[in-house]
Amino acid sequence: MGKRQKRKPDFRRIRPTTVYSFKELADDLDKNIATVRQWHREGMPSLDHCKPPLFDGAVVKKWLRERWANKKSKCGQDEAFCMHCHKARRFAEGSRVNRPHTAKAVLITGKCAVCGCRMNKFASAKSVNFLEAPDARKRVSCAA
Secondary structure, three states: OOOOOOOOOOHHHOOOOOEEOHHHHHHHHOOOHHHHHHHHHOOOOOOOOOOOOOEEHHHHHHHHHHHHHHHOOOOOOOEEEEOOOOEEEEEOOOOOEEEEOOOOEEEEEEEEOOOOOEEEEEEEHHHHHHHHHHHHHHHHHHHO
């Protein structure tokens, strides 16, 4: 089997004091040269006076970090990322199920409130217990 390629480049491999060509940058990040050219078309800054373009390592590192940070979608406590809607969405009413995954983690599954697609989210057991503690207390007090 071949080596599995990671989607996210390893930023530690970019030396901030080095100037890179397309091929050198692609080799250092284990990416295809077409990927680096695509990044350049999408706005990765290059040194202005050079043909073919050259890239400053510190600027490339900063640009890639910002690019990956902007792609993340922050989900609230009662939300998960819907792969169909491509947004953080709330769970549909009554579809949320908590399943223990490990001693410290819980897998939360349910359906999207907008499109009905299945969503999954991992959370710490402490945060799930903290969120559900008031409901558990109400059930105990009603049963007594």
